[in-house]
Amino acid sequence: MTLEKTLIVGTGLIGTSAALALREKGVAVYLSDVDAHAVRTARALGAGQEWTGQSVDLALIAVPPPIVGQQLADLQKREAARAYTDVTSVKVGPIADAERLGCDLTSYVPGHPLAGRERSGPAAARADLFLGRPWALCPHPETGADAVRLARELVSMCGAEAVTVSAGEHDAAVALVSHAPHVAASAVAACLKDGDDVALGLAGQGLRDVTRIAAGDPRLWRTILSRNALPVAGVLERIAADLAAAASALRSGDLDDVTDLLRRGVDGHGRIPDKHGGPAREYTVIQVVLQDRPGELARLFNAAGLADVNIEDVRLEHSAGLPVGVVEVSVRPEDTGRLAKALRFHGWHVPPVPGGNSGVDQA
Amino acid sequence: MTLEKTLIVGTGLIGTSAALALREKGVAVYLSDVDAHAVRTARALGAGQEWTGQSVDLALIAVPPPIVGQQLADLQKREAARAYTDVTSVKVGPIADAERLGCDLTSYVPGHPLAGRERSGPAAARADLFLGRPWALCPHPETGADAVRLARELVSMCGAEAVTVSAGEHDAAVALVSHAPHVAASAVAACLKDGDDVALGLAGQGLRDVTRIAAGDPRLWRTILSRNALPVAGVLERIAADLAAAASALRSGDLDDVTDLLRRGVDGHGRIPDKHGGPAREYTVIQVVLQDRPGELARLFNAAGLADVNIEDVRLEHSAGLPVGVVEVSVRPEDTGRLAKALRFHGWHVPPVPGGNSGVDQA
Numbered sequence: 001m002t003l004e005k006t007l008i009v010g011t012g013l014i015g016t017s018a019a020l021a022l023r024e025k026g027v028a029v030y031l032s033d034v035d036a037h038a039v040r041t042a043r044a045l046g047a048g049q050e051w052t053g054q055s056v057d058l059a060l061i062a063v064p065p066p067i068v069g070q071q072l073a074d075l076q077k078r079e080a081a082r083a084y085t086d087v088t089s090v091k092v093g094p095i096a097d098a099e100r101l102g103c104d105l106t107s108y109v110p111g112h113p114l115a116g117r118e119r120s121g122p123a124a125a126r127a128d129l130f131l132g133r134p135w136a137l138c139p140h141p142e143t144g145a146d147a148v149r150l151a152r153e154l155v156s157m158c159g160a161e162a163v164t165v166s167a168g169e170h171d172a173a174v175a176l177v178s179h180a181p182h183v184a185a186s187a188v189a190a191c192l193k194d195g196d197d198v199a200l201g202l203a204g205q206g207l208r209d210v211t212r213i214a215a216g217d218p219r220l221w222r223t224i225l226s227r228n229a230l231p232v233a234g235v236l237e238r239i240a241a242d243l244a245a246a247a248s249a250l251r252s253g254d255l256d257d258v259t260d261l262l263r264r265g266v267d268g269h270g271r272i273p274d275k276h277g278g279p280a281r282e283y284t285v286i287q288v289v290l291q292d293r294p295g296e297l298a299r300l301f302n303a304a305g306l307a308d309v310n311i312e313d314v315r316l317e318h319s320a321g322l323p324v325g326v327v328e329v330s331v332r333p334e335d336t337g338r339l340a341k342a343l344r345f346h347g348w349h350v351p352p353v354p355g356g357n358s359g360v361d362q363a
Numbered sequence: 364m365t366l367e368k369t370l371i372v373g374t375g376l377i378g379t380s381a382a383l384a385l386r387e388k389g390v391a392v393y394l395s396d397v398d399a400h401a402v403r404t405a406r407a408l409g410a411g412q413e414w415t416g417q418s419v420d421l422a423l424i425a426v427p428p429p430i431v432g433q434q435l436a437d438l439q440k441r442e443a444a445r446a447y448t449d450v451t452s453v454k455v456g457p458i459a460d461a462e463r464l465g466c467d468l469t470s471y472v473p474g475h476p477l478a479g480r481e482r483s484g485p486a487a488a489r490a491d492l493f494l495g496r497p498w499a500l501c502p503h504p505e506t507g508a509d510a511v512r513l514a515r516e517l518v519s520m521c522g523a524e525a526v527t528v529s530a531g532e533h534d535a536a537v538a539l540v541s542h543a544p545h546v547a548a549s550a551v552a553a554c555l556k557d558g559d560d561v562a563l564g565l566a567g568q569g570l571r572d573v574t575r576i577a578a579g580d581p582r583l584w585r586t587i588l589s590r591n592a593l594p595v596a597g598v599l600e601r602i603a604a605d606l607a608a609a610a611s612a613l614r615s616g617d618l619d620d621v622t623d624l625l626r627r628g629v630d631g632h633g634r635i636p637d638k639h640g641g642p643a644r645e646y647t648v649i650q651v652v653l654q655d656r657p658g659e660l661a662r663l664f665n666a667a668g669l670a671d672v673n674i675e676d677v678r679l680e681h682s683a684g685l686p687v688g689v690v691e692v693s694v695r696p697e698d699t700g701r702l703a704k705a706l707r708f709h710g711w712h713v714p715p716v717p718g719g720n721s722g723v724d725q726a
Contacts, residue, residue, distance in 0.1 A: 188543070192631035200636055206544065210576065214628035
């Protein structure tokens, strides 16, 4: 059995983006949402046609976490699809709801695409929203192989990478790599609320990076955190304990605990995979001074392209008060010489660049 | 009196970079370092000539924090300069040392350039290291106006922006915007040390940003933190308390404290100035899918340059497992339409982009 007909329940950002991706693959897509306006918008974007009860291969339930279980029960009662999956960012809760409501777990494949945007709603949808992102699938012991196959086919059609993991492991994982770090970033940023302007004037790129995600919508995050409360609490307690221990070590003057924490931080940071899925690799960082005017980045990346050098990462070092900045481009160490030569040829000032490093700004 | 002759004591990254900047401005630069090899390297880079006791206008003391006071005392005994400044990242300690050692505080202008690199030593020096960066000056009540004038002249010749602040305010400020955030990032990253590979496979750009600075050299940071222990401890205690409170709120199920923390985080994040020194402004983020091959960024930034659109910020969304990524370019809201049109004209897929937003990834 292959994926020919799908039903998208909930035409928000995630549901409509999946619909657009499936349409591009020629899959028939039916759309359903309690908000008729949302369905109209999704249809206008070419995401599919309105659902009028057609039976499909797979139903993608893209509704808020608290109502996933009820939605699944209703759809199964109508025999809307041969298999069902959802997209909520926590998984233990919806599965428990489904069991409590007597749903048929053999056709339910709990899922979670790790993709999102700063905005929501069908108007923000993009067919490429999931491209290259992990998409967790958390089959229940009762889940049937055909249902899993259909869900994997949907994930692959969306250009995402299926990651099979148990619901408990999933929730613990996102608590560790997403939910708790968000709260930690909020706590660092919260300290800035009452900082004086002089202090904030000394802020550098490091602070901007640490606090960037703290700008996220508090209501959305309250919902996410409430559904994954215990795993997140566990991680936050470890972070809080480490920080409290570091603080008392600093007060006592015995910094061994602090050094140990810094060392564990280096090790932990090194475990984050790079974009090609391997362990984080060391790139050489080349810093170039930019005038803050149109075309500067174009000139620089042109030079890199002409030198056949692939830019692995790029970062603008914002500078307070002056209309200039430094762009840091990360490249494979073996490409460093070629790029530096090319940039100099095109008139950029490029300082001597020794071997690979992690590009950490210690300002 | 103007800055014509300078002495750089300590020809590491900071000292040699300042020397290179001063040389470009035609200032006579003398170099001194306990490590003869470091002086040779700096001279080879064109940073100046070896110091043989010449008297100068200003001596820049770029040695490790613990020996700044002694260095100042020695130089003053030799009447090496009319004024003295240093570059250590904490300021109360060196001033106390200088007072204890009976230094002449009228000619001493404690300073701290907020600039750095992932590497150290004269070979990593760049004349533009300080370009556009804040450079704190912390004159003591006894410090003379001429000495401050000379120090400000040096800062301006380095292309940096002088920020006058008291030593105590400075140390509290860097604890808030740099030192404590570094420890917090280490604590988040430390939790990843024992995370399983599946969990880390779900990591996104948010986690990479929060933990990036945690890759910094633990020994360097131990020294920095030990010199600013109490201010850093104070901030860490606030962060630890907020995180512990959030954890217990999550366990109790009453999430009001969590929501409050998230809201304070949004407010605090909004206080970080943008690169032009004003309050953080909202840019519109345009996301474009990139093939991971040379020249893609060049094509994109070319299109932006041709459209006369200035890229305010750029970020590569790394994607695990697939050779594609999404580049997020931030532009002024009024430039959005022009850029989107230009990118589409050049063949990029650009989704509909409504008004300004902060580009926060809520995945």
